Amino acid sequence: MKKSEFRGWTKVFSFTLVQTIKNRAYIIFTVLIAALSLFAMPILQLILNGGDDEATTEIKKIYWYDDSKALLGESFSDMGLSFSGLKEPYASIPLEKTDKSHEEMQDIIEKDEKDAVLARLYMGEMGLTMEIMRSSEGSITEGDGSDLAAAMIDCIMEFKETTAGLTEDQKKIVDSELELWMEEVDEENHIVSEEDTRISEAQYWIIYILLFVVMMISILASTQVASSIVMDKATRVVEYLLTSVRPMALVTGKVLASLLASIGQGFAMFGLMLLSNKVSGMLFHTTSPLESLLPEGIWSNINPLNLLVSAIVITLGFLFYATLAAMCGATVSKMEDTQEGMTLITVSTMIGAYLGVIAAMLLQSTGVNAYVIFVVLFPLSAPFLLPGVLLIGSISWPLGFGAIALLLLVDLLLFYFVATIYELLITHNGNKIKIKELFGIYKSLRKNPGKEAAR
């Protein structure tokens, strides 16, 4: 491929970028996602805490009945459980221990005290159970009751650990998640164990979010590239353009402009979302929604090198799908056939993304295995999974660099393939060219490349 093949790509790039940004559909879509991003966090905050600085409750009185004696021989209240550490808003509500029967309490709550609840601890079929009884006609909601139950269970757990004489550090150990670890022993009694390559929930979310972002931008960019090329063909402008620039300059300018426009949308969306997150936290005087939702330590493994390598992989992935889109766009000649032409891209993106999601789930449950390695290396899924796993460092560098090298090679091969057939595709005017026909065209052009007017 000669340098002259790309002459004039910058002019195509700047025109395509400006026209894309000026396009009404692009502006409307960008404004919509910007507005969504901007208002997403305050809305999330409202959902998370009901829109108030402090959680509220309709419960005015808590009756507490301890029936745990049947299980333990001595009830929790006998041992000193008083719910003194009950969190707000329940801490300030009168709490009264009752010895009245279940039926008597039911009568009181249903008839006289509709804003009171009965919290009963008893031995159920599945073990110790906390039951909340509320009036069906009162203002206390099911969620309110559940929150109270959760707060009371927290108190019971705290009481159990304190009663057992655990220190704060010991409590942390006791509260930590239990992990499974298997070891194998060989004939010489040596422990043969593999490195634990499983990822945490926080790391899973990083992979998942990045996969989603890359997929979204990839679809946006691919659609724009294909539409732009189909428009050139459908309007016959391509005839005029080809007197000044070569097809490769045309496709390069369009691919890069569409990528930049889509990445711009993506960055705007996430920038505004982060801003919205910050503002939302400040506005409600509480932790920001993302801090509340995302697991702790989510950014702990990320460093500049990981970020750089991930950015390279994301770029390679975008180029892969955008080049594919350019080829698909050139196979059709009418705007109404664009969707049909995009089928290959849509299906490939979906397959790649789903393979990536399954691999991320497997990474969390079992660690790196043959499937994960396949997905990391497979060109359709690598652009989606690889950025995340490289960012958190959950695969080895040799495997990571191998995957990048493979993706780069596939990008170059695809570009070469598209470059070979593109001239014929872009001047084709008629029915959609099928994928298998593209290979036929490629073979025939390789066999008989033809001459070009001097460059």
Next chain:
Amino acid sequence: MSFEVKNLTKSYGEKVVVDHLSFSMDKPGVYALLGTNGAGKTTSIRVMLGMLQYDEGEILWDGKPMVPAERNIGYLAEERGLYPKYSLLDQLLYFAGLKNVPKAKAMERIHYWSERLKLDEYIFPPKRVKGQKKTKSNRADQLSKGNQQKIQLMAALISDPEILVLDEPLSGLDPVNADLFKTVIREEMQKDKYIIMSSHQMHTIEEFCTDLTILNRGKVVLQGNLDEIKKGYGRVNLFVKCDEDIASYIEKAGLTIAEKLPSEYHLKVSGEEQAMEFLQMLMQEKVTIVRFELREPSLHEIFVEKVENAGGSDEEE
């Protein structure tokens, strides 16, 4: 300077679309490429412009292989196209930029041509004044077909090209706009441009072209200077219109009737001598002659004859 095409051959698979096409322009002028639909004219033009690869041959400018991207070539395509939703000014500036015309120069030319082709109000629509009705749109999809063709012509001329390729320049134009296009083409001829024109409208070709090639199914069926080609055929077409029917005189003179028009005959004669003998006969018989014209065959007639002799046209390309 000279423009030369030597043995140009282009195939799609097994089908030869252009078969050893050769022609040259040693000086500025208008060269015509004629042919039926599917004869290979547009493909030849696309190859010359560097849009398509070709199998054999050479395309030379001043004796050296031509680099289309390095030559200043203006092109008015047969299948005209503009971006329907983009501003006309943006598009024209883009096309000019691709031809390496500086923006200031491009603006100057856009102003000149928009005034010349009466497109000012579309390319530079006046700004909308509050309370007034919407002004004219500056988008291509709001233009009439004729005005869209004018914009296309502007795009072809915006770089002030040394080579101008016009593929069916007048098709679909109304008589007023066709005359405007003809005037512009004549002006470009006077500026010593090398113009290659393809058209189905034979009278247009006769109006502008000195040399031509007729293609049929990719093959050259006739080539050369138009005047010389016509001279080669001789003056064998006699058009006679009289006040009375002259069928009996035609029969007596042994002439062949090529076509009988209402009150007019198109006759085939062997030459000037036979025509003069027939004229004398009519005068002796005191027949009132309204028209008596002896002329060479028209380009249209030559074209039809050549294509038919070559086995008819091929509509598929």
